[in-house]
Amino acid sequence: MSESTSDGPATQSHGASATPPGPTAPSHSASPHSHAAAAHSHADAHIAGVAFHTRIDTALGDGKLRQALSMATGRLAAGRASAFAALPDADALRDAAQRIRAHTIAHLDRYLVEFTTNAERLGCRIHWAETAADAARAVVEIAQASGVSLAVKSKSMLTEEIELNGALESAGIRVVETDLGEFVVQLAGDRPSHIIVPIVHRRREYVAALFREKLGATADEVATIAAMTAFARKTLRDQFVNAGMGISGVNLAVADTGSLCLVTNEGNGRLTTTLPRVHVALLGLERIVPTSADLGVILQLLARSATGQAMPVYTNLLTGPRRRASGSDGRGEPDGPDQLHIVIVDNGRTRLLGSELAEILYCVRCGACLNICPVFRHIGGHAYGGVYPGPVGSVVMPGLEGLGRWSELPQASSLCGACRDVCPIRIDIPHLLLRLRAQAVRESLAPAWLRLGMRVFAAVATRPAIYRYLGNLVGRLGAAIARDGWLTRLPGPLAAWTTSRDFPAPAAKSFTQSWRPKRRADRTHT
Amino acid sequence: MTEVRDRVLGAVRDALLRAELPHSACERPFYVVPPEAATAGDLVGQFTRAMVALAGEVHHANSLATISDAIASISSGYGAASYLSWNEDAIGCAGLVDALTSRGLRRVSYDLPFDQPGRHERVRALAEVGIGVTGAEAALIDSGAVVLASGPGRGRLASLLPPVHIVLVKQDRMFASLSALLAARPDLVAGGSNLVVIAGPSRTADIEMTLTHGVHGPKHVHVILIP
Numbered sequence: 001m002s003e004s005t006s007d008g009p010a011t012q013s014h015g016a017s018a019t020p021p022g023p024t025a026p027s028h029s030a031s032p033h034s035h036a037a038a039a040h041s042h043a044d045a046h047i048a049g050v051a052f053h054t055r056i057d058t059a060l061g062d063g064k065l066r067q068a069l070s071m072a073t074g075r076l077a078a079g080r081a082s083a084f085a086a087l088p089d090a091d092a093l094r095d096a097a098q099r100i101r102a103h104t105i106a107h108l109d110r111y112l113v114e115f116t117t118n119a120e121r122l123g124c125r126i127h128w129a130e131t132a133a134d135a136a137r138a139v140v141e142i143a144q145a146s147g148v149s150l151a152v153k154s155k156s157m158l159t160e161e162i163e164l165n166g167a168l169e170s171a172g173i174r175v176v177e178t179d180l181g182e183f184v185v186q187l188a189g190d191r192p193s194h195i196i197v198p199i200v201h202r203r204r205e206y207v208a209a210l211f212r213e214k215l216g217a218t219a220d221e222v223a224t225i226a227a228m229t230a231f232a233r234k235t236l237r238d239q240f241v242n243a244g245m246g247i248s249g250v251n252l253a254v255a256d257t258g259s260l261c262l263v264t265n266e267g268n269g270r271l272t273t274t275l276p277r278v279h280v281a282l283l284g285l286e287r288i289v290p291t292s293a294d295l296g297v298i299l300q301l302l303a304r305s306a307t308g309q310a311m312p313v314y315t316n317l318l319t320g321p322r323r324r325a326s327g328s329d330g331r332g333e334p335d336g337p338d339q340l341h342i343v344i345v346d347n348g349r350t351r352l353l354g355s356e357l358a359e360i361l362y363c364v365r366c367g368a369c370l371n372i373c374p375v376f377r378h379i380g381g382h383a384y385g386g387v388y389p390g391p392v393g394s395v396v397m398p399g400l401e402g403l404g405r406w407s408e409l410p411q412a413s414s415l416c417g418a419c420r421d422v423c424p425i426r427i428d429i430p431h432l433l434l435r436l437r438a439q440a441v442r443e444s445l446a447p448a449w450l451r452l453g454m455r456v457f458a459a460v461a462t463r464p465a466i467y468r469y470l471g472n473l474v475g476r477l478g479a480a481i482a483r484d485g486w487l488t489r490l491p492g493p494l495a496a497w498t499t500s501r502d503f504p505a506p507a508a509k510s511f512t513q514s515w516r517p518k519r520r521a522d523r524t525h526t
Numbered sequence: 527m528t529e530v531r532d533r534v535l536g537a538v539r540d541a542l543l544r545a546e547l548p549h550s551a552c553e554r555p556f557y558v559v560p561p562e563a564a565t566a567g568d569l570v571g572q573f574t575r576a577m578v579a580l581a582g583e584v585h586h587a588n589s590l591a592t593i594s595d596a597i598a599s600i601s602s603g604y605g606a607a608s609y610l611s612w613n614e615d616a617i618g619c620a621g622l623v624d625a626l627t628s629r630g631l632r633r634v635s636y637d638l639p640f641d642q643p644g645r646h647e648r649v650r651a652l653a654e655v656g657i658g659v660t661g662a663e664a665a666l667i668d669s670g671a672v673v674l675a676s677g678p679g680r681g682r683l684a685s686l687l688p689p690v691h692i693v694l695v696k697q698d699r700m701f702a703s704l705s706a707l708l709a710a711r712p713d714l715v716a717g718g719s720n721l722v723v724i725a726g727p728s729r730t731a732d733i734e735m736t737l738t739h740g741v742h743g744p745k746h747v748h749v750i751l752i753p
Contacts, residue, residue, distance in 0.1 A: 072735050089560060093705075096557030098549050106550035109538045116531075128530040130537075180741055181732035197732060204734050229730060229738040236742070241649050257716040267686065267728040267743025274682045274720075275649055277640070285534065292715040296705035297557045300668075307731075310576070310669035311704065314743065315723035319716050323677075331678035334637045336719050346534050354541030359548055428548070 052385065052408040059379040065201050069380050072200045076371040079308020080422065087304065097301055098426045100294045101362035108353070111255040111288045112344070118258030119342060122320025127343045129162075135345045136167035139247065139280050142341050143173050146278050148244035152236075154262070154269040155179035156249025157195055157365065158282045158345060161387045161400075164247070175247070176239045178268035180232050187214045193381035195388065196306050196367040201380055204228070236268070246272035246337065250283040252298060252364065253342075256291045259319040260342070263302065263312040270316050279321070279337040283344050286353070286361040292317075298364060301424035305366035348400030356435050357399040362425045363392055369419035369429060375412050384409060391419035395432045403436065407445040410436035449493065471510050478506040559706045569667055569700040570751060576670030580726025581739060582747040593750060594625035597659060597692055600748050601631055604690050606656030608632040613679030617661035617694055619752075631657075636681070649687075658684040658744065662695045663714060663721075665749070668703045671725035672749060676718035685724060691744040693724075696752050 059065060084090045104111055116126045127142075129135035143151060151168060153159065153175055165186070168175045177186040181198035185191060187210050192198030199207070208222035211231060221231040248269060252261045260281050262269045273279045289295050295317075303309040322336030352361060370376045370390030381389035386397035386406065394409040410433045419429040440446045441454060460467050478487060482505030490498045497503065574584045585600075587593040601609065609631055614622045623633050634655050639645050660680070664673040672693050676682050685691050701707040704723060708715070715721055728743030739745050 068734070075735055093557065099552040099556045102547055102550035103552055103556070106542070106545075106547045109535055109542065112535060112538065126531075128534050130530060130534060134530075178742070179732070180730045184732070197735070199732055200735075202733075204736075207733055225733045225736045226738050228733060229741050233741055237653060241653060242646060254715065259715055265728070266730045266741045268741075270682065270686050270722065271742055274686060277645060285538070292708045292712055293705070294556060296703070296708035300703055300705050309725070311666070311671050311723060311725040313580075313725050313727070313729055315671075315704070315725075317715055317721040317723075318719065319721070320719050323719050325678075333676055333678060333719055334681035335683050336638075336676065338640050344534070346537065350534070350537035350541045353538065354544045356546050358541075358545040 050385075052383075052412075055383040055385060056379050056412075059383040064203060065380055066378065068201060068203060069377055072194075072197055073371040073377045076197070076307060076367075077422075080305055080368055080371065081308075083304035083308040083310065086310075087300070093297055093300055094424055094426055096297045097424055098362065100289055100297060101364070101425050104288055104290060104294075105286060105353070105358065105361050108286065108288070111290060112285060114255040114290075115253050115258060115288055116342075116344070118256065119253075119320070120258075122258050124258065124320055124340045124342050127341060129343055129345045129347070132162035132345075132347045133167075135162045135282065135343050135347065136164050138343050139164055139282070140167055140171045140173065142278065142280055143168065143245055144171065146244060146339070148278065149173060150239065150243045151175045151245040151247055152178050152239050152243040152268075152272050152276065153182075153247040154249070154264060154272040155182045155198070156247070156282060157192075157387060158249045158284050159247065160192065162282070162345065162347065164282075176236070176243070178236050178239070178272060179264070179266060180229065183232060183236065184210060187211075191382065193389070194367065194370060195365055195381075195390075196370075201382065240271045240275050243276045245278040245280060246274075246276040247280050247282070248272050250281050250287055250342075251302070252295055253283055253288045254290075254292050254295050254317075255288055257319055259292070259317050261295055261299070262316045262318070263299070263314065264316070265307075265309075265313040267314055270314055273316065273318055274336055277337060278339045278341070279318075280341045280343060281318075283342055285344050285346055285349050287364070298424075302364060302366055305368040305422065305424040351402075352396075352399040355399060356439075357395055357432050359427055360392065360395045360399055360429075360432055362427050363396070363423075364425065365392070366424060368422040368424065372418040372422045374414060374416065374418070379412075384412065391429045391433070392427075395429060395436065398436055403440055403443060403445050407440045410434075410440065468510075468512060471512075475506040475508075475510055479508065482506075557705070559702070559709045570697055572667040573665050573670060573700060574751075576667060577726065577747075577749055578670075580670050580747075581729075582670060582726045582749060585748060585750045586752075587750050588753050590619065590621050590625055593619060593694065593752065594622065594629055596750050597626060597657075598629040598631060600690070600692055601657050604656055604746070606631075606688075606690065608634050608655050609657035609659050609692075610634050610636065610652060610655050610681075610684040610688055611659035612661055612681065612684055616677065616679040617659065618696065619661070619694060622659075636683070638683075652683060652687055655688050656690060658686070658688040658691045660684050660691070660693050662693050662699070664699045664701050664707050664711075665695045666701055666703055666707065666723070666725075669725050671704070671723045673704075673707060673714070673721065673723050675714055676720035676722075680718070682720050682722070685722070686743055689740060689744055690746045690748070691724075692748045692750065694750050694752055 127138040165175050177183045184199050194200040211217040211222050217231050222228050250260045251263050303312040321340040323333045325332035369392050373391050376390040384393050386393050388396045398406040413433050415430045417430050485505045487503040577584050585596050587596045662672040663675050727739045727745050727747050728741050729739050730741040731737050
């Protein structure tokens with residue numbers, strides 16, 4: 001394929017003002033719209049260097065964000081609950097899903113070999129990538145080898161993780177996000193804040209202003225959400241028709257058939273993997289199931305957990321590229337991609353596998369733990385700072401990259417256990433967060449006051465006489481400064497705890513003080 | 527490339543020696559589809575309720591004439607005069623093309639060319655067609671979904687590009703769930719390059735969680751049930 005035959009007409013088919021983002025699109029101009037201008041300050045809020053607590057304060061101070069989060073996560077969590085209530089076999093399915101994922105990960109080498117052998121037999125080309133940069137380079141090279149200048153992409157968190165769009169654009173290849181939420185994120189130069197609902201942090205007025213500013217939409221075209229959706233369909237259809245390459249993630253790969261499974265509601269995943277001549281799928285190396293029957297089990301849970309739907313609108317199973325005519329009947333398939341490339345990405349996953357956090361690799365990224373988490377519901381995805389937010393992200397980010405800059409994430413949890421209760425795979429996320437907290441202390445990544453405090457506590461708690469003495473002392477002091485049963489201001493460094501909440505006053509008698517006479521009395525009776 | 531492959535697989539094997547993997551010491555079968563689910567009750571009624579809940583529509587027809595009438599009536603409702611479709615034998619309805627022609631509907635047949643420029647031209651032309659007509663391998667009663675397998679004469683675009691998708695489903699192809707179907711028909715997945723499960727019209731709720739249909743795929747899905 002030569003350069004000129006690939007996607008040339010794409011940018012000429014419509015006016016520059018309607019050109020979606022990419023290196024050839026107009027650069028961000030000073031925005032006359034306050035909504036769109038707000039995008040940039042928000043996008044900055046999650047960049048490295050901004051302290052975790054500052055990001056949290058920013059999020060908590062944003063009333064609109066909290067309102068939108070509360071509505072969206074509440075609705076998604078309620079949808080999940082009613083979908084599971086209507087599933088008679090839910091517990092058996094969740095047990096099975098957990099066994100399937102545990103078994104697969106425990107034999108991951110075998111299933112990777114089986115999957116790639118079968119996929120190659122079907123005509124897929126397999127690329128292995130050890131790092132994010134390797135994976136992005138592999139995709140760029142595939143595009144260059146086919147003379148691609150325009151690529152369409154369906155939503156994939158893995159492509160966010162490897163920062164694929166930047167790599168493609170640096171190589172002069174335009175890439176257009178086609179999921180409606182991701183399309184808005186890309187137009188704004190923002191980042192997704194939820195793994196299922198990328199613009200959960202945005203309101204309709206924001207999207208309208210963005211479409212008008214960046215794409216030249218008319219007032220009618222952004223008058224309602226339905227109109228904006230229709231406008232996005234029209235704009236993106238042009239891109240689909242002209243793209244030389246489609247890029248997708250993979251929800252799960254099936255080892256015994258060599259298939260890829262991709263689920264979407266919009267249909268952009270099907271268009272991305274059907275219309276362009278070349279399809280590149282990025283697969284995290286842990287996202288495999290042994291058989292299609294196993295896939296069926298997990299698919300019964302995936303959409304119910306994510307959005308409360310029994311099934312996603314489109315569950316797309318891709319088994320090799322388009323079949324060419326063969327044998328006596330001489331008839332091949334009428335459509336589908338001519339080439340199917342699968343890039344298998346490690347980028348920290350083998351590190352995770354060898355760690356005490358390996359259980360998180362069972363995850364199928366439904367997002368249920370985000371929607372149920374009281375912390376996520378208040379601060380949203382950006383405050384977490386990583387590609388994967390919420391409870392799962394607080395394990396995955398330090399797991400993939402080491403605690404380093406993620407040492408505070410495991411603290412962003414009250415350990416209430418709601419995430420474990422909704423997880424379709426029953427992953428014990430609170431337990432993994434505790435392991436990370438312990439690791440942070442071991443690696444001296446926890447704050448100095450916390451380490452000192454824990455050492456003092458350990459010394460006191462293992463010496464009963466001192467523990468009792470200090471306990472009584474604290475109890476008496478507490479009772480002395482309490483007002484109406486509450487401590488509204490603790491002294492010294494403890495004051496930080498009471499700035500936003502009250503501490504209950506200590507009981508008049510400690511547990512041991514109450515227990516000892518009772519035990520003596522019991523002994524005399526027997 | 528094989529060097530990288532061996533390094534990654536080596537790293538996986540190495541990690542597995544240390545990995546802590548709860549619940550991994552388990553044996554097949556991981557799950558057995560409850561047998562009663564697939565046969566009990568009013569399957570057509572359950573499917574219809576699930577489909578309607580997804581904003582799909584269900585019709586009934588029992589002969590070439592009534593099927594063709596139904597398709598023609600749906601098409602005229604959308605002002606469409608042409609359609610993309612699977613081949614008659616793939617749909618399982620001999621004589622359908624002629625019957626639709628006599629009702630004023632023109633079939634647009636297609637095979638995407640492999641070479642790049644011709645491909646763009648063809649897709650651009652197909653994007654104007656108003657109706658897609660396909661058959662289906664199965665229907666799922668738990669979700670109101672239909673299951674389509676690609677193959678010769680059975681393209682993917684007929685159920686994807688037009689704003690309206692009409693799908694003919696035989697009533698004896700009802701399954702309780704996708705699990706039940708894949709357990710009963712493991713051959714389906716690898717039979718063609720694409721097996722797609724379609725649960726109603728294309729939808730999004732990305733903007734303010736407001737449900738909107740037809741964002742990329744068909745905005746309307748009509749199922750015609752055939753005895």
